[in-house]
Amino acid sequence: MWHSAAVWDYRAATEITKDWNGINQFLLRNPQGASARVSLHGGQVTSWRNEHGEELLFTSSKAIFKPPKAMRGGIPICFPQFGNCGSLEQHGFARNKIWTVDDNPPPLHPNDSHGKSFIDLLLKPSEEDQKGWPHSFEFRLRVSLTTDGDLILISRVRNINGKPFSFSFAYHTYLSVSDISEVRIEGLETLDYLDNLCQRERFTEQGDAITFESEMDRVYLSSPNVIAVLDHEKKRTYVIRKEGLPDAVVWNPWDKKSKSMVDLGDEEYKQMLCVDGAAIEKPITLKPGEEWTGRLQLSVEPSSFCSEHLNL
Structure with missing residues (x-):
């Protein structure tokens, strides 16, 4: 799929393969050697690697890659609900x-x-x-890999119903980290959040940055469009840019919950962190014919990068 011509052929930079269930997956590449893999199962990004071949997304060693079970890792798409608050399966059906x-x-x-x-x-x-969920819709997803190796997901949901409907949404992004105890998140300071470990009670973030010492499952409300996740040991910073996604989910199951999850290794919580661009507190409502767009851009910077550069 590589071309020696002077002009890089982006269409030809997409390879099609099949996973072990026979489901098509698409491998995107850029000229520098970065890559991303997208599966038709869930429309899910299952891999994102930098130009050195280093995996930037976490996938559990015990992930179940068999529809209709959702895969534990990568970037599952949670639609038309996030969580377990309605009549639908947890996180909705799109990811399955x-x-x-x-x-x-x-x-x-x-x-x-x-x-x-x-x-x-x-x-x-x-x-x-x-x-x-008795509604008619078209959900379009574009997954892009830029020349700089950034990963971009653009979701567009159109109501082709005869009546309005509402939904919540999240890009449930599993980032690969060296050690969760050495990671901090900048950009969510002073914000209110709903704590899913306390019946969604509302609190205000008090820390200068978010660090991890125990299980965390929070929805930060009206969050900035730029969030930084700093991994000290790997000397890199994930920069999350989002549009149309007012909330941010932060989740790590820690040790006790990990042991109860059949598709997550007992110690794997140390190498993962979910930071989601999301729309949860106020569901999105579309009238007939209306369309919503939610955009997520993930990039990686050297560790010298900090939130002072983010225009938060």
């Missing part, structure tokens, strides 16, 4: 469905196409989906 390639996507902004290797996917509800 087989998506299709969107051969005729409506045009995006030119900046979201130019100079990128990308794949467009589409999810429409089945009759079975509509029994549990």
Whole structure:
């Protein structure tokens, strides 16, 4: 899939392979050697590697790669609900469905196409989906890898129903970290959050940065569009930029809960951290014909990078 021509062929930089269930997955590459893998199972990004081949997303060694079970790791898409608060399965059904390639996507902004290797996917509800959530929609997802190695996900949900509907949403991003005890998050200071470990009670963040000493499961409300996750040992900083996603989820199960999860190794909580761009507190409501867009951009900077540069 590599071309020796002077002009880099971004379409040709997409390779199609099959996983061990026979489901298509797409490997995006950039000229420097960075890559991202996207599966039709859940429309899920399962891998994101830098130009040195280092994996930047966490996937559990015990992850179950068999539909309709969701995969533990990568970036599952939580839609049309986040959590376990409604009649649907936890985090909704989108992450468990087989998506299709969107051969005729409506045009995006030119900046979201130019100079990128990308794949467009589409999810429409089945009759079975509509029994549990009786709404008609089109969910379009573009996953892009930029020339700089950034990973971009753009989700567009359109209401093709005859009546309004509401949903919550999250890019449930599993970042790979060296040691959760050595990680800190900047950009969420002083914000209110809902604590899922305390019946969603509302608190205000008191720390100068978020650090980890025990289980954490929080939804930070009205969060900035830029968040930094600093990994001291690996000397790198994940920078999360988001649009249309007012909330941010921070989750690590710690040791006790990890031991109760069949698809997570007992000690693997130390190498993972979920920081999600999300819309949870105030569900998104679409009238017939309306469309919502949620955009996430992940990049990695050297460890000297800090939140003072983020325009928070």
